[in-house]
Amino acid sequence: MRRLLSGCGILASQGAGFTFLEKGWLGICGDTIDYIGREKPAGVYDEVRDMTGLLLIPGLINAHTHTPMTLLRGVGSGLALQEWLFDKVFPVEDRLTPEDVRVGTELALLEMISTGTTSFSDMYMMPEETARAVLDSGMKANICRPVQCFDPEEPGEKNSRVQESVRLYDAYNGAGDGRLLVDFCVHAEYTCTPEVTRCYAGLVRERGGNLHIHLSETKKEHDECLARYGVTPARWFADLGAFDAGAFAAHCVWVTGEDMELMKRYGVSAVHNPTSNMKLGSGFMPLRELLDAGINVALGTDGASSNNNLNLLEEMHLAAVIHNGFRQDPTAVKPEEILKMATVNGARLQRRGDTGELKVGKKADIVALDMRSPHMVPNLDPLALLCYSAQGSDVRMTMVDGKILYENGRFYTLDAERIRRSAQGCVERLYR
Numbered sequence: 001m002r003r004l005l006s007g008c009g010i011l012a013s014q015g016a017g018f019t020f021l022e023k024g025w026l027g028i029c030g031d032t033i034d035y036i037g038r039e040k041p042a043g044v045y046d047e048v049r050d051m052t053g054l055l056l057i058p059g060l061i062n063a064h065t066h067t068p069m070t071l072l073r074g075v076g077s078g079l080a081l082q083e084w085l086f087d088k089v090f091p092v093e094d095r096l097t098p099e100d101v102r103v104g105t106e107l108a109l110l111e112m113i114s115t116g117t118t119s120f121s122d123m124y125m126m127p128e129e130t131a132r133a134v135l136d137s138g139m140k141a142n143i144c145r146p147v148q149c150f151d152p153e154e155p156g157e158k159n160s161r162v163q164e165s166v167r168l169y170d171a172y173n174g175a176g177d178g179r180l181l182v183d184f185c186v187h188a189e190y191t192c193t194p195e196v197t198r199c200y201a202g203l204v205r206e207r208g209g210n211l212h213i214h215l216s217e218t219k220k221e222h223d224e225c226l227a228r229y230g231v232t233p234a235r236w237f238a239d240l241g242a243f244d245a246g247a248f249a250a251h252c253v254w255v256t257g258e259d260m261e262l263m264k265r266y267g268v269s270a271v272h273n274p275t276s277n278m279k280l281g282s283g284f285m286p287l288r289e290l291l292d293a294g295i296n297v298a299l300g301t302d303g304a305s306s307n308n309n310l311n312l313l314e315e316m317h318l319a320a321v322i323h324n325g326f327r328q329d330p331t332a333v334k335p336e337e338i339l340k341m342a343t344v345n346g347a348r349l350q351r352r353g354d355t356g357e358l359k360v361g362k363k364a365d366i367v368a369l370d371m372r373s374p375h376m377v378p379n380l381d382p383l384a385l386l387c388y389s390a391q392g393s394d395v396r397m398t399m400v401d402g403k404i405l406y407e408n409g410r411f412y413t414l415d416a417e418r419i420r421r422s423a424q425g426c427v428e429r430l431y432r
Contacts, residue, residue, distance in 0.1 A: 004027050006051060011383070021038055023038070035360065054371060058355070060118065061291045061343060062310065065121070098128075106423075111309065121135070142182070146161065184200070190221055197242060204245050234253070242267070243262070251271070252285055257289075268295070272299050284424050291337065296349060311344050313390050320388060370396050375386055
């Protein structure tokens with residue numbers, strides 16, 4: 001099918017940045033963008049859709065989250081990370097069933113689709129349930145099974161999570177015509193042993209895999225790793241071979257200059273999770289330093305228990321303002337950099353070179369925002385408006401691979417009422 005979107009504002013890619021087309025035209029052939037311009041194209045399209053008053057942007061990419069944790073939204077609020085995780089989160093997670101994981105994921109998909117996210121990188125247990133939910137929804141995702149080990153005597157090849165991770169890769173990587181990719185994962189230095197991490201890193205290297213980790217999220221994590229091993233978490237992972245095939249690291253709040261050099265050398269991307277870092281009191285990621293070091297930085301929400309939502313437009317807003325305030329410099333982070341973090345940088349991290357931009361030849365992963373809302377008027381600077389004014393509720397359409405998943409409050413691939421009822425049932429059982 002060929003579809004033409006007309007009369008809309010378009011934030012298209014131009015070189016390494018963006019250009020704004022007012023009252024532009026965007027053509028889609030099947031799952032791919034085949035035209036962007038100010039004039040109506042000459043080709044014939046099956047459908048011409050009037051998008052007057054809307055702004056088209058690339059689909060947003062949530063580069064670090066834990067989708068089933070929508071069922072833990074708000075659990076342990078007001079606690080530091082270690083207490084929140086070990087005393088509040090883990091006990092609830094021990095009670096989760098496969099049905100809970102499936103429903104929690106579906107609830108997250110509703111939230112992300114309706115606020116403009118088209119792809120996400122997920123880290124959670126029972127990932128087969130997440131995989132099936134994603135395939136049914138029409139979204140894109142990079143999923144993984146986190147590897148953990150607390151037994152220093154356990155050999156890596158005997159670790160059940162390592163085995164589950166490899167089985168997941170073999171079963172689902174590339175499913176849904178490539179919409180679903182499978183990454184590898186070590187949860188964190190403080191939740192895994194060197195032996196298991198070294199063994200697992202070898203398996204990742206054999207498959208040319210992409211490793212998803214938590215890295216230097218808190219000062220406590222960072223300092224305790226130094227006390228245990230005499231090296232930072234980044235050096236710990238690198239020395240064990242975990243970065244050899246490529247990796248991306250969530251948080252990076254306490255990374256050092258030497259850590260950044262390591263990340264640059266190995267091509268490790270960083271994921272900024274501003275709301276989670278602020279809520280848990282973890283600190284400020286050295287965003288400017290990471291960007292200036294040439295490190296690919298993407299944007300994530302983290303899980304709904306530490307955020308408490310999955311609204312990436314809100315993350316863009318927070319990332320755009322907190323570093324300016326912290327550094328007392330209104331030019332510290334630019335809106336263009338923030339939008340790239342939420343789109344093309346996330347695509348690079350996910351190894352999806354065919355998305356993240358509105359550009360001819362790229363996949364039609366597109367979000368339409370309503371520019372007629374009072375807080376979006378006037379449109380004097382589209383990039384600034386997107387970072388400082390736009391809300392998740394402004395999303396009017398979310399499209400993945402040329403297929404409309406959500407439009408004007410209606411979900412086309414998910415049964416929202418059934419998911420809400422199921423989620424309430426899960427919550428009543430988990431917390432009774």
